[in-house]
Amino acid sequence: MLICKQCFHGLRSTTSKPHRSLYSARGINLKTCLLPPSKTWVASLRRAATVANPVEISAQAQKIVGTWLVGCAGMCFGAVILGGVTRLTESGLxxxxxxxxxxxKPPGSEKEWIEEFERYKQFPEYQQMSNQKEMTLSDFKFIFYMEWGHRMWGRTTGMVFLLPAFYFLRKGWVSKALKPRLAIFAGLLGFQGFLGWYMVKSGLEEKPGPNDVARVSQYRLAAHLGSAFLLYTLFLWQGLSHLLTPIQMPDVKSISKLRGLAHGVMTAVFVTALSVVLIGGFWWMARKAPLHPRARLAVNLLLGMAFGQATLGVTTLLTYVPTPVAAIHQSGSLVLLSFALWVAHELRRLPKV
Incomplete structure (x- = not known):
């Protein structure tokens, strides 16, 4: 039985006076409203409910937001590659x-370049490098532009995130669950910039020992790289959640076991290259599980990339760490992490409807 709100208020007002009939505030007999509702009345009620509830985000808007988040992940990917090349060419300081x-704005005139070069000469790295080989202004320009490009990429990444985020918030395309996550992403981007400054600062300080080489702290470097990996992972996971249609996996024991292992593999890839070993065992267990074809594709790509990454690692060592091969190997670790994240995303437990 359905009773409209108007009639309910009318009932409250009329029942307090026994001598009056049960009429609503608009003079509608309550008995009429207690009859089964007509189709027209139900349709009008649904329209009113639609207006009263918050506007749902369209599928197209969800896709746009998801593409933006994956694009932010791509910017983080590029930052990691540029950072690796900067480190390998010893340009970071x-x-x-x-x-x-x-x-x-980099130096524009020859005078500005000379002034910048003179500032660099006052720090330990130049003093140690000049003992082996005299650095020319042209050499300095190369390493300067490497570090400058890395910093500008990082700041561009911040703009690629912040400007669309404000736009999507104004358009109402950001869900209630996503809003606090965007705040976390913004905080991590700012923290990443701080870590970059904190890392470089450690390499500009005088070392106590006479034979100590001017290098950034390996702990600060690991924190800087780790936070970049974390940002990439969060952006990619959230982007996939917007772009991929959820898959309901069979509720069987093998899927539950793989679901837990998938997060373990993803964490292992994040932490150490020894996970190529773990990935092989994970792929073997997944062979007989009733996976969706898209999930099985992700598992197979994860295994293939694991072998490719291992091959790149060996090649890097055998060729005495040339910059191009080492940079490809570092980017391969992110590709491997991407596939591990995709597998974990496909195997995630969906809420019961």
């Missing part, structure tokens, strides 16, 4: 100042 706005 060429910019001795950290100025958010002024750093965006």
């Amino acid at each position: 060429s910019m001795v100042d950290w100025r958010l706005i002024k750093d965006m």
Whole structure:
């Protein structure tokens, strides 16, 4: 039985006076409203409910937001590659100042380049490198542009995230669950910039020992790289959640076991390259599980990339760590992490409807 809100208020007002009939505030007999509702009345009630409830985010808007989040993950991917090349070419300490706005413009004239070069000469890295080989202004320009490009990429990543985020919030395309996550992403981006400055600062300080080489702290470097991996993982996971149609896996023991192992594999890839071993065992267990074809494709790609990454690692060592091969190997670790994340995303437990 359905009673409209108007009639309910009318009932409350009329029952307090026994001498009056049961009429609503608009003079509608309550008995009429207690009859089974007509189709027209039900349709109008549904329209009113639609207006009263918050507007749902369209599928197209969800796809746009998901593409943006995957794009942010791609920017993090590029930052990791540029950071690796910067480290391999020993360019990370060429910019001795950290100025958010002024750093965006490199030296324009020969005089400005000479002044920047003279500032660099005052720090330990140049003094140690000059003992082996005299650095020219042209050499300095190369390492300066490497570090400058890395910093500008990082700041561009922040803009690629922040500007669309404000736009999507104004458009109402950000769900209630996503809003706090966007705040976390923004905080991590800011923290990543701070870690970059904190890492470079460690390499510009004088070392106590006479034979100590000017290098950034390996702990700060690991924190800087780890936070970049974390940002990439969060962006990619959230993007896949917007772009991929959820798959309901069979509720069987083998799937439950794989679901737990998938997160273990993803964590292992994040932490150590020894996970190529774990991935092989994971793939073997997944062979007989009733996986969806898309999930099985992700598992197979994960195994293939694991072997490719292992091959790249061996090649890097045998060829004495050339910069191009080492950079490809570092990017391969992110590709491997991407496949591990995809597998875990496909195997995630969906809420029961």
